Amino acid sequence: MxxxxxxxxxxxxxxxxxxxxxxxxxxxxxxxxxxxxxxxxxxxxxxxxxxxxxxxxxxxxxxxxxxxxxxxxxxxxxxxxxxxxxxxxxxxxxxxxxxxxxxxxxxxxxxxxxxxxxxxxxxDDEIPEYNDIFRDDSSDEEDVNEESDNENESRQSKRRRLNEEDILRRSERRKWVENRTTILFNYLQYSYYGKSSAIVVFEMAWNMSKDNLDMAWCAIVGSTEQSILSKVESRIAVLEEGSLQAHVSRLTHRQGVDIDKQQQQQSIVKVTYDKDLQLALYRHWTVEASFKYSMSTAVSLRLWSIRGEQRLREVLAEMGLPLVQSRQLFRAMDLTFRQEFRQMVEKLAGKYNVNSIIGTSFTLQYGYRFKYCASDMVYAMLALLDSTTKDRQPQRCFLDALDCLSRTKKDILESGIEKAKLMLLNIFKTAQSILEAKQVKNFGSFLYLNVPDGNIDTYLFAHSHPLIMLAQFALKAYVNSSRNRRASEWPLVASAIFSAEEGSCLLVGIPPVCEDQPRSLFGKAFEQAAKNKNCYIEADYFDSTIIRLKIEERPKFLDALAALLA
Structure with a gap:
């Protein structure tokens, strides 16, 4: 309930x-x-x-x-x-x-x-009615030996009447079962995401008058993750952003009223909402690297090609940003370039078709040196969460990601940002090698890519988040560079080695680029394809569009999936 x-x-x-x-x-x-x-x-x-x-x-x-x-x-x-x-x-x-x-x-x-x-x-949830799905059959059962009210009614006529009722009851039940099957199929065929859980908890805290800026910041980071991984449609993300901005304004005002006059200003938590560039980690990286490894700019400028790299240099030159400046950390750049960087990018965004990097963002500041935007936190937490090794247990990675949200654990957050840089670099390089070798295959009803074996960073894609980010990058790049008009209508399946020792691989399915409402049919399709070919899939993830299966069964599974979706 x-x-x-x-x-x-x-x-x-x-x-x-x-x-x-x-x-x-x-x-x-x-x-x-x-x-x-x-x-x-x-x-x-x-x-x-x-x-x-x-x-x-x-x-x-x-x-x-x-x-x-x-x-x-x-x-x-x-x-x-x-x-x-x-x-x-x-x-x-x-x-x-x-x-x-x-x-x-x-x-x-x-x-x-x-x-x-x-x-x-x-x-949007079209939840079926209770009576269409659940049925109490006890009401259908009748006692055949029940004495008839009419004593003159013969046993033969009574048996005939009961048979007719039984046939009618069975017919009704068959119709009900067919209707139930259709309703369940329509309800369960797509898997998708709803409202951010962090926002739901924050709104509860607000209704209880127990909320604060730290809680609002957690809700912002949770909502930002949904946007970065394309879990919700852009319209919903914008509405949530507006709602969170109102909460931030309210809490900031309340904090300003409550603050002790003797308390030093720099120790106050500040969350601001302002125009910002949607460039990954640019405040903690070099401008050149941030341009190159952010999905939106890498796809728009086709940076995986030699011509794309030349185009990036053209953009930087036209911005008036010397290569020396663009190749050092953003915070080490000349003050003038740092202050004017956003305006430089905005002037050329239309010309180079990178308007998507002009947007808004929430930023958390505490003291003089602690300043991070919400996407910085998301990338850092994702990198920490997926940095499991033989010596580093998943629970440790989870607690490190949790500690990122604490202002007193700045060293863990910085470590996460360094890991995030490496993650984005590896995603780009893997996508580049796949695109250059034209390894995105067309199965007719969907596209498919396989992360090449033997790559030094293959272990990264044994985790679902980096593999999903790679799949989204490769799909957008493929659509951007394809001459086929139907390319934007195709979903994509990505596969990578999960465990070489066990001979298993990880598969993720993502919806096509043309759908702003990211609903995926792969959850049910994976299940049905496995049943059709008698493959054993390990659907152990809470997201049904992520599965594991044996590498030797992958070819026949993909053939079954192609036949099913054709």
Whole structure:
């Protein structure tokens, strides 16, 4: 069931006893978790935090921690699964689901008390009626031996009447089942994302009058991740940005009123919303590198080609920015160039078709040296989250990403930014090698790319976020340089080695460029293709468009997928 009064029906309930907090490995979930942690700390609520990478992790975490637990809070996990069927919990345990994955499982929606979905349903969610999906067959059963009211009615005529009723009942049931199958297919065929979980938690804190600028910043970072990874349509992202700007103005004003006059100005947290360039990490990188490794400029200027590199030098020269200046860190550039950099880019954006990098952004400042924009935080957290190695456990990476949101852990954030530079560089170079070798293959109904084996940075693409970013980059670049008019209508499937030892690979599917509303049909298509060819896929991710399968089964799986989508 949906819970709309979060203060009373969620926060008021979990305050009474220790709760279990299961958090997915994504930035939006981490930001929502951070806001909840601040609320829990202020109200002295005891909780156990367990990061979960996939469905099996979630099952294990619940089994290990379910004793003496009455409430389980699930952030960006569990909403699309039938939790009662999967976890077999005691009837006394209540699950509070805060999940941006869609569509929700219908058993969760129509659960009377054990499953509580936080927030109201999205306007676009066409949730089927209860009676169209669930049916109580006990009402259909009739006792054949029941005595007839009419004593004169013969057994033969009674049997005939019951047979006719049985045929009619079966016909009605068959029609109901066919109708149910159609309704379920229409409801479940696309997977997509809804409202940022971080924003939902922040709005709850605001309604309880317990919000602050740090919480608003977490909501901003969570929402920004959805924009950067193209999880939501641009219209929704703009509306959320406007709403968050209003909250920032309100909280900034409140902070200005409450501040002690003797407190030094530089120690105040400042969040500003202003015109900014959508260039990845440019304040912490060189201008040349930021231009080259940002998706929008790399695609528009076709920087993966030799002609593209020449075009980049032309742009820098026409801006009046010497190569010496563009190749040193932004903060080390001459003050004049730093101050005029945005205006320089704006003047040439139209000429070089890079208007998409002109936009707005939120920036957090604390003191003189702590200044980061929301996209800087997202890239840093993504890089830390996906930096697992044999010596570095996923849980450690999760906690490092969580620490990025703390102003006292600047060294971890700086480390994340350095890792993010390397991540963006590797994504660009891998995309460049794929595009130069023309390795984006056309399967008729979708495009396909495979990350070449033996690459020194192949381990990076064993994680879903970098592989999705590579797929989005390669798809936009392919469409930009293709002469085929239908190129923008094709979705793309990307594959990379997941584990060489196990002989498994990771597959992700992304929707076509022409769709501003990013709904993907790959979740159900992957499932059906695997069934058609009897392939075993490991659908362990909370996003159904990400799967794992054996490398030797990949060719027949792709053939089945092509046949299915044709």
């Amino acid at each position: 949906f819970v709309t009064n979060l203060e009373k029906d969620f926060y008021g309930v979990i305050q009474k006893s220790r709760c279990l907090l299961l958090v997915n490995f994504d930035i939006d979930a981490i930001c929502a978790c951070r806001i909840l942690q601040q609320l829990f700390k202020n109200d002295h609520i005891i909780y156990t935090l367990v990061p979960v990478r996939g469905i099996q992790d979630m099952i294990n975490a619940f089994d290990e921690n379910c004793e003496e637990i009455k409430n389980v809070v699930m952030i960006n996990c569990g909403g699309t699964l039938d939790l009662v069927e999967l976890l077999r919990p005691d009837e006394s345990i209540v699950f509070f689901i805060l999940d941006s994955h869609r569509p929700y499982d219908l058993c969760n929606i129509y659960s009377e008390s054990q499953i509580c979905i936080l927030g109201k349903p999205d306007e």
